[in-house]
Amino acid sequence: MASITKALRPLARAATASSRPLRPKFSRTAPQLRWLSASVPRRDMDISDIPPTPITHLSETEALMADSVSKFAHDAILPKVREMDEAESMDPVVVEQLFEQGLMGVEIPEEYGGSGMNFTSAIIAIEELARVDPSVSVLADVHNTLCNTAILKYGSEKLKKEWLPRLATNTVGSFCLSEPVSGSDAFALATKATRTENGYKINGSKMWITNSVEANFFIVFANLDPSKKYKGITAFIVEKSTPGFSIAKKEKKLGIKASSTCVINFDDVEIPKDNLLGDEFEGYKYAIGLLNEGRIGIAAQMTGLALGAFENAAGYVWNDRKQFGQLIGEFQGMQHQLAQAWVEIQAARALVYNAARKKEAGEDFVMDAAMAKLYASQVAGKVSGQAVEWMGGMGFVREGLAEKYFRDSKIGAIYEGTSNIQLTTIARHLQKTYTR
Structure with a gap:
């Protein structure tokens, strides 16, 4: 199978080198x-003239x-x-x-x-x-x-x-920040790092770590100086093969079950000085910045999920499922639900792509990322739940994918910042704007 991105590189290079707009032969979304x-x-970049x-x-x-x-x-x-x-x-x-x-x-x-x-x-x-x-x-x-x-x-x-x-x-890479008592309050982490003659030693545990099974590269956040509280947090690179590193438990989850989520233990894990990521005591800043960008990715995951759930169900109600002698997609009540769901999906996508474009343009995108992640996860949960109902019994059984989309959607309101954390972020930005 040919590489997708290798085939697209010449176009990417041409677009980067030229300031002239490109006119593609076709597009999924616009001519x-x-x-x-x-x-x-x-x-x-000054984008005011674009x-x-x-x-x-x-x-x-x-x-x-x-x-x-x-x-x-x-x-x-x-x-x-x-x-x-x-x-x-x-x-x-x-x-x-x-x-x-x-x-x-x-x-x-x-x-x-x-x-x-x-x-x-x-x-x-x-x-x-x-x-x-x-x-x-x-x-x-x-x-x-x-x-x-x-x-x-x-x-x-x-x-x-x-x-x-x-x-x-x-x-594969993995991002190790969360701990048993350090979720939304990410900077309450207890994993500690100490300096050694040749580098650092890490002790502690992490929880809810995505990609744990598949990964060989782990970015680990640990407190190098607890007296500084969260300002002592430092980021390190740890390989899975390092002595003292172990996966303690693989979680059994409601959704995204094929994605590995594990507890990881660090027992006197020694790493060289070169494995310090960035500077000491800057880890909390790195984590904030990375999660802000990462939330746009989670938002995209949720809009993709919502699209998949919608398309799966729409195809069924407009082609297969009949009640009272007609396809249920022909009933006005069903059509209104489908139309409303589509509007909300597209509104969520607009938030996602706007946040992505602002990030690329070097503009402040933190509130945009929070709004995109919040709303996209809400829409994914709503639409995937409705899709199960639209499909009736076929939506409830595991023969198809409707129930899986529904289960998978729930995590969107939890990881990389819960919905309440996103609301808090949005509110703080609004407060700065409107406080005299």
Whole structure:
């Protein structure tokens, strides 16, 4: 199977090098599209002279990315979705194919073996994967938006040369922040790090860690100086093979069951000085920044899930399910529900793509990310629940995917910041704006 991102690289390079809008031959969402951002954040770019355009318009590269990932997901992942969910395990072949397609190094520059594409391209890939399987989507999401981004933004050149080629081609990443008593209050973590003659030693445990089983690369947050409280938090890179590292428990979950979520223990885990990520005592700043970006990815996962649930159910009610001598999709009451759901999905997508574009343009996107994550998770839960009802008995059984979308949707309101945390973030930004 040919790599998706390798095929799109020439277009990405051309778009980055040229300031002229591109006019693609076709698009999933609009007949005329333009390139808004480059493969690297253009934080010094003046966007005031760029003609306004609909938020969900995509560049030619991005539109082709959406079509290519959609085809890959339906051809390679869809046949395995139910089996992976029942087994509560990710098929290693699927992980291998994600790397082969270049979907695990979307923003990693080509010089490090990555695809050299923009942030919105990663968001598009996450959304398209989630339309078929949110479990696969979150594996790629955490890897791209948290782990790869952490090395790109905060890693030394030595760490970039050592890890980015591996993260782009064969090594899954994991982000270790949460602990048993440190969830929404992420900075109450108890995992400690101490300096040694050759580096650092880590002791403690982490909980709810995504990609634990598949990953070999872990970004671990530990407190190097508890007297500084959260300002003592420091970020480190730990390999799974390091002595003292162990997976204590794999959680059995309500949804996204193929995605591994585990408890990890650190028992005198010694790492070299070079495995320090960024600077000491800056970990809390890194975590905040990374999670703000990561929330756009989770929002895209939720809009993809909502689209998948809607499309699955709409196809059934307008083609197969009949009551009282007609397709139930022909009843006005059902049509109004479908129309309302579609409006809400598209509103959520507008928030997601607006947050992504603002992030790329170097604008303040924190409140936008919070709004996108909050609303997209709400819409995903509502639409996937309605989809089960629209399909009747076929929506309730495990023969199809309707009930799986419904189960998978619940996590959207929980991880990478609960809905209440998003509301708090939004309210704080509003308070700063309106306080005299």
